[in-house]
Amino acid sequence: MLRLYHLLIGSILLVSIPLVAKFILPQFYPPKVVKSSAAAKLPNHNQGNIWQKILGNAAAPTNWQVAACKGNAPLLCVSSKGELLGTVEINIYPLAKNEDFQKKLVADGIPPGSEVDYQSSKYQTQVLSALKAWVADDYAAFVKARQSEYGKQILFSAYPPQPVPIGKLQGIRYGFAGLNQQGGLQEQHISHVAFDGSKVYLMTTAFAPGTQTGKFEKLENLTIFQPYLDAIAADLHLPQ
Template sequence: MPITDAAAAANPPSNSTIDDPSASWADLLGTTSAPEGWQVVSCENPMLLCVEVDGEILGTVERFSYPLSEVNLQGGAPTTLEAQRQFLDAWVADHQATIQRDRAGTDPTLRFTHDLPAPFPVGSLLGLRYGYALSDAEGVVRERTVGYVATDGEQVYVFTTGVITGDPTGPFGSESDLSAFEPHLATIIEGLRL
């Protein structure tokens, strides 16, 4: 269920950034974008962004953050842009390896593929776009995830969505809905007030 003040969430003050790690989507939203007839609003759960058509939720985008101090870092927190990029590359590699191991334990016949992480601004922060998919023996995609990760040197910020074939309770119910929303998600991520 979306928050009632969707207009305020969609039109926050410009040129302001939020550095509170517990901030909700309503606090973080800058520029919003959606396919024609779709709406993007903060959900009642502050960690979820709802993507709707006529009040019906088509999908969600999850966000979470945690202190960099919770990550086992050799050499301390990354303070330079180069060190932050190296940290983000390592974060994506570790995340994808964890997902691959987890899914192989559940169904060893699934084939794991991933996108190479690509630099992408997450608000004003250095970030990466990443993704992965799991396909069955016939090549049918059973799960696909699109994510963005960034750091400000103190917090790690993660934004993720996807589709799980046959699971209408997944972030998106269909691959076509996720594909239609992806370019709009990129606009939203780039416009976040981080």
């Protein structure tokens, strides 16, 4: 069984890490907006990193650089003085091939083929409701996968989903954290998801030993970068 003080420490960490990242660290690392050169590097229709097309102004801590990674993988590289600190991955899911999300939209009053109305508060509310249901399923699948890997060694908890701008779209920022029973943070995941009427955009990064792409090697670097990631998401060229 978890001891009481472990639970108390875990609860404090889950609350304090997002608050530190959002309110305290930006005071020491004020956002620096760098004009992206992505417009000059548009990929062709079949090749290229999608970040080259959608990246707007790249906010970053002082002496950090943010740019689309080389190659075709949908990764955004975060580096400092030539050292890669982490990556952010974006995946795009066409609605036509996503029956589960179609059903969520229908349940919230948006049948297939509905006209997209970004200015309608009703439409935005319906989309956010469908996205929240999608987030809940994502978290359930995540916990199930991790429990099969860790058993009861790690206690997982979700951060409350929050509506945020993702380009001109209204999306949701959410995340998960895993606390080791012996103390300390085992994993932290940060995601942004949005829907443009035909595609779901999922942007993810993490501090997680088992994650292959879309991750930071050091928790402190992810914590520093988190508020800048929100700024980057808000300035993406979405919808395309």
